[in-house]
Amino acid sequence: MCARNQAINAVSKVVGQSDYRAWAGACTWLNGVYWVNVKKWCGKTAQIENLYDIGRIPVAPISKEIESNLIFPLLRGRDINRWEGRPSAYQVVPQNPETRTGYTEDWFETNLPKTLEYFRTFESLLLQRSGYRKYLEGEPFYSIYNVGEYTFAPYKVVWPWISTDLVCCVISTTDIGKPIIPEHNASFVALENLEEAHYFCAALNSCPARFVAIASSVGGGGGIASPRVLERIRIPSFQMSNTVHKELARLSDACHKKVAAGISVADLEEQIDELASELWKLSDTEMKAIRESLEILNPPHRRGSRNAGNIREEDDA
Numbered sequence: 583m584c585a586r587n588q589a590i591n592a593v594s595k596v597v598g599q600s601d602y603r604a605w606a607g608a609c610t611w612l613n614g615v616y617w618v619n620v621k622k623w624c625g626k627t628a629q630i631e632n633l634y635d636i637g638r639i640p641v642a643p644i645s646k647e648i649e650s651n652l653i654f655p656l657l658r659g660r661d662i663n664r665w666e667g668r669p670s671a672y673q674v675v676p677q678n679p680e681t682r683t684g685y686t687e688d689w690f691e692t693n694l695p696k697t698l699e700y701f702r703t704f705e706s707l708l709l710q711r712s713g714y715r716k717y718l719e720g721e722p723f724y725s726i727y728n729v730g731e732y733t734f735a736p737y738k739v740v741w742p743w744i745s746t747d748l749v750c751c752v753i754s755t756t757d758i759g760k761p762i763i764p765e766h767n768a769s770f771v772a773l774e775n776l777e778e779a780h781y782f783c784a785a786l787n788s789c790p791a792r793f794v795a796i797a798s799s800v801g802g803g804g805g806i807a808s809p810r811v812l813e814r815i816r817i818p819s820f821q822m823s824n825t826v827h828k829e830l831a832r833l834s835d836a837c838h839k840k841v842a843a844g845i846s847v848a849d850l851e852e853q854i855d856e857l858a859s860e861l862w863k864l865s866d867t868e869m870k871a872i873r874e875s876l877e878i879l880n881p882p883h884r885r886g887s888r889n890a891g892n893i894r895e896e897d898d899a
Contacts, residue, residue, distance in 0.1 A: 588868075588871040589793065589872050592864060592868030593794055593797070595862045595864060596791065596862045597794055597814055597815070598814075599816060600813070600815055600816055601818055601819040602771045602817055603771065603809075603812065604810075605730075605732050605769070605770055605809055606743070606766055606768075606769060606808070606809055607733075607764030607768040607769070608675060608727070608729050608733060608763055608764070608766060609713065609728045610727075611714060611727070612641065613633065613636045614634045614637050614640070615632060615641055615674075615701070615707070616674050616675075616726065617672070618631060618632050618633060618671065619671055620653065623650065623758070624647065624650075626650060627649055627696065628649075630645070630672070630700075631643065631644070631645045641707060642704075644700070646696070648697045648700050649694040649697050652676055653674055654672060654674075654760050654762070655758070655761075655762045656672050656763055657763065657764045657768060658670055659742035659743060659745075662740055662751055662768065663749065663751065663841070664749045664787060664837075665751050665837040665847060667740055667751040667752075667762070676690075676701065676725070677729040682729065682730050683721050684718075684724055684726070705723050708723045709723050732772035733763060734761050734763075735773060735774065736754060736755060736761060736773075736774060737754050737773045737775065738753050738764065738771065739751070739771045739773065739782050739783045740753055740764050740768050741768065742768055742769075743767050743805055743807050743808050744805045744807075745805070745806060745807050746806065746880065748791060748795045748796075748807055749787075750787045751783065751838065752776070752780055752834065754776065769807055769808060775820070777822075777828070780830070780831035780832070780835045780838075781828070781834065782817060784837075784857075786817065787851075787854065788858035790858050790869075790872055791817070792880070794815050795814070796876070796880055798814050818861075826857050829857055833854050833857070836850055
C-alpha cells in the first residue's frame with residue numbers, strides 16, 4: 583500500500599478478506615451482436631436493433647423481431663454513478679444460468695426460433711471470437727462468459743472495474759420485471775435481500791474502503807476495482823440485530839433516493855463515514871489520517887461529476 587504511515591497503520595483494521603464474494607459481469611467478446619436497443623415491446627416478442635458500432639470488431643446492423651425471453655436490461659460500467667445505476671441498453675443473454683453454458687440449438691429451435699435465427703446471422707463471427715476459442719469451443723456458437731445464477735440475483739451492488747475510485751450503487755429489477763445484467767467492465771455482489779445490499783453498498787462507498795482500494799492498486803490503467811478488490815476489504819456479513827449495519831443500510835437507501843432526485847448527499851456520506859469508523863473500530867485520529875491520505879491519493883479534480891473516476895472502457899474484452 584502507498585500512503586502515509588499513520589493511515590496505513592490505521593487501515594490495518596479494514597484490510598482483509600470480505601465475507602462477500604464479487605463477480606465479473608457478462609462477457610460476450612462481440613458486444614455489437616449481444617447489445618441491443620429495444621424499439622418496441624410486442625408482448626412475447628420485441629423489435630430490436632443491435633448496437634453494431636460498439637467495440638473494435640464491426641458487425642452488420644440488424645433490425646429484427648425476436649422473442650423477449652432472453653432480453654435483459656444492460657448496465658455498462660459508464661452507467662454507474664455513486665448511489666445510482668441506470669441501464670443504457672439491453673443485452674440478449676443466451677446462457678443457461680444453471681449449467682453456465684449456452685442453451686442448446688435444439689432448445690432454441692423449440693422455444694425461441696427467432697432468437698436463434700438472429701444469432702445465426704452472425705455465426706461465423708461468433709465462432710471467431712478469441713474468448714470463445716479459448717474458453718468455450720465445443721459449446722453452442724452463441725455462448726458467452728461469466729454468466730451464472732448469481733447474474734440474475736434480484737439485488738446487486740455494482741461498481742465499475744475500470745476506475746480510479748470505488749463507485750458503488752444498488753440495482754434491482756426494472757419496471758419490465760427483469761433483473762439488470764452488468765457487463766464485463768462492472769464488478770458486483772449478488773444478494774437476495776435489499777437491506778443487506780444497501781448495507782454492503784454503504785460500507786464499500788465509505789472512506790476506509792475506498793482508501794484500501796486506491797492505496798493498494800498498482801495504478802496506471804485505472805482498473806482498481808476488479809472483483810478481487812474484496813480480498814482486501816474486510817466487510818463483515820450483514821446482521822439484522824446490528825444497529826450499525828441497519829443504519830448503514832438506511833443511509834444508503836436515503837442516498838439513492840436523494841441522488842435520483844438530484845439532491846446532494848454530502849451530509850449523508852459524512853454519517854456513513856462515521857458509522858464506518860464504528861464498523862471497523864477506528865478512532866477519530868485514525869479516521870482523520872485515512873481521510874487526509876484519501877484526499878492526496880484521489881484529489882477532487884480526479885473525481886469528475888460522473889462515475890467519480892470511471893475513466894475508460896473497453897467494449898470487447
